Amino acid sequence: METLSQPSITKNRKQENGTRQIIGLFGFGTVGKGLYHVLGSSPTTKATIKTICIKNPDKERDINTNLLTTNAEDILNDPEINLVVELIDSATDAYHIVKAALLKGKSVVSGNKTMLAHHLEELIQIQQTTGAALLYDASACGSIPVIRNLEEYYDNDLLLSIQGILNGSTNYILSRIFQHGDSYDVALKQAQDLGFAESNPTFDVDGFDALYKLIILAVHGFGTYVHPKEAFHCGISKLNDHDIQYAREKGKKIKLVANLSKLDNGRFTLYVMPRLVNPDEYIYNVEEEYNGVVIEGAFYEKQFMFGKGAGGFPTGSAVLSDITARYHDYRYEYKKQRYFEPLTYTNKVIVEVYFRYTSPADLSHFEFEQISEKFSGKESSWLIGTIKLSALQKIQDLLPKLDVFLALTGRSE
Numbered sequence: 001m002e003t004l005s006q007p008s009i010t011k012n013r014k015q016e017n018g019t020r021q022i023i024g025l026f027g028f029g030t031v032g033k034g035l036y037h038v039l040g041s042s043p044t045t046k047a048t049i050k051t052i053c054i055k056n057p058d059k060e061r062d063i064n065t066n067l068l069t070t071n072a073e074d075i076l077n078d079p080e081i082n083l084v085v086e087l088i089d090s091a092t093d094a095y096h097i098v099k100a101a102l103l104k105g106k107s108v109v110s111g112n113k114t115m116l117a118h119h120l121e122e123l124i125q126i127q128q129t130t131g132a133a134l135l136y137d138a139s140a141c142g143s144i145p146v147i148r149n150l151e152e153y154y155d156n157d158l159l160l161s162i163q164g165i166l167n168g169s170t171n172y173i174l175s176r177i178f179q180h181g182d183s184y185d186v187a188l189k190q191a192q193d194l195g196f197a198e199s200n201p202t203f204d205v206d207g208f209d210a211l212y213k214l215i216i217l218a219v220h221g222f223g224t225y226v227h228p229k230e231a232f233h234c235g236i237s238k239l240n241d242h243d244i245q246y247a248r249e250k251g252k253k254i255k256l257v258a259n260l261s262k263l264d265n266g267r268f269t270l271y272v273m274p275r276l277v278n279p280d281e282y283i284y285n286v287e288e289e290y291n292g293v294v295i296e297g298a299f300y301e302k303q304f305m306f307g308k309g310a311g312g313f314p315t316g317s318a319v320l321s322d323i324t325a326r327y328h329d330y331r332y333e334y335k336k337q338r339y340f341e342p343l344t345y346t347n348k349v350i351v352e353v354y355f356r357y358t359s360p361a362d363l364s365h366f367e368f369e370q371i372s373e374k375f376s377g378k379e380s381s382w383l384i385g386t387i388k389l390s391a392l393q394k395i396q397d398l399l400p401k402l403d404v405f406l407a408l409t410g411r412s413e
């Protein structure tokens with residue numbers, strides 16, 4: 001009788017479970033340093049950082065320089081390193097590093113939502129082929145364990161929606177504006193100085209970052225992957241004093257809200273937009289760099305997860321949770337994708353928005369279904385109207401060039 005050799009999938013998994021983790025770390029910026037500190041303050045963790053790969057060898061660093069390299073191969077080809085932790089700010093480089101590590105059978109922990117939102121399908125496949133695991137709880141909502149929660153709970157038949165504040169920088173900026181009267185530019189600079197913002201803050205303020213996070217949540221919540229190009233997002237970069245005044249007069253705040261909702265006939269939608277938020281909503285009191293996620297189900301109604309969504313220590317602690325999870329051989333099973341009929345994504349959904357504009361030429365790009373209120377002023381005008389997400393999606397690339405601000409009224413959801 002032929003003896004079957006042990007498949008490498010088992011070998012890789014057994015090697016890590018209960019074995020001291022020897023880490024190769026990519027990136028020593030806000031989150032990399034945060035992890036270094038958190039790991040150093042966690043004596044029970046059975047993990048050691050052996051090598052740190054950075055980009056710029058001339059930067060001053062407050063660590064043992066013997067740990068440093070600029071050559072990725074020093075980590076990828078080191079047989080002693082059994083866990084790669086990827087915390088860099090380039091999505092393209094991160095993709096190559098993560099893919100190479102997984103193909104070599106090394107498990108990976110990453111926080112790179114831009115990279116994940118674009119390559120998750122392929123990276124799931126590679127995990128299944130090589131047996132190496134990829135964990136990334138830090139990639140969505142910083143310290144809040146929302147991905148693992150969605151992965152392990154909520155049969156997708158019961159899960160109705162996930163809504164929330166998924167970006168710490170924009171929430172920080174909006175808090176500073178609404179609560180402290182800071183200007184947009186000053187608040188953005190603070191978010192950058194505090195390490196909350198992405199290297200390119202357009203990702204934060206124009207809603208890309210929240211969309212990437214939402215795409216990851218859709219995979220673990222509903223079992224369906226949506227490419228970022230297919231979904232509508234807009235952000236707060238065009239917010240001005242008129243919008244702030246409008247919200248205040250209505251007794252509301254403006255928050256950047258990510259929405260994932262189950263619809264009828266096996267469909268769901270997802271999008272990211274600013275929204276006028278009422279004082280009786282959970283997310284109304286989510287301030288500064290905190291994030292808040294409201295999970296709604298058929299039988300339990302609402303659950304609310306709240307915690308710091310950005311910053312070196314909170315994110316470093318989420319990365320450490322993934323490192324420890326790998327020590328215990330935890331991996332995402334992608335249960336919703338594997339065991340349930342996946343839902344189909346659609347953007348054929350009508351939303352009601354507050355729309356502020358200056359020039360009628362800008363207004364002409366927007367195909368409103370119905371307009372229920374309209375105000376025309378000398379400096380700016382606004383209207384309340386309904387519009388299809390697909391119509392907004394068509395002008396997605398034009399939006400940053402227009403002097404308009406859009407916010408969901410919250411009435412159509």
Ligand SMILES: NC(=O)C1=CN([C@@H]2O[C@H](COP(=O)(O)OP(=O)(O)OC[C@H]3O[C@@H](n4cnc5c(N)ncnc54)[C@H](OP(=O)(O)O)[C@@H]3O)[C@@H](O)[C@H]2O)C=CC1
Binds near residue numbers: 031055112199309
């Ligand atoms: N900041 C936050 O609050 C959060 C960030 N994240 C994600 O974590 C990741 C890191 O973010 P953050 O720490 O803020 O970014 P930083 O800009 O602070 O740091 C980036 C680090 O990556 C290094 N780097 C860039 N390219 C390479 C490369 N090709 N090889 C090796 N190292 C490289 C840089 O090296 P050098 O030091 O030499 O310049 C730097 O150390 C990003 O994906 C981000 O989206 C996730 C959750 C929260």
Ligand SMILES: N[C@@H](CC=O)C(=O)O
Binds near residue numbers: 141310311
């Ligand atoms: N730039 C991001 C960092 C964490 O993901 C944010 O502000 O939320």
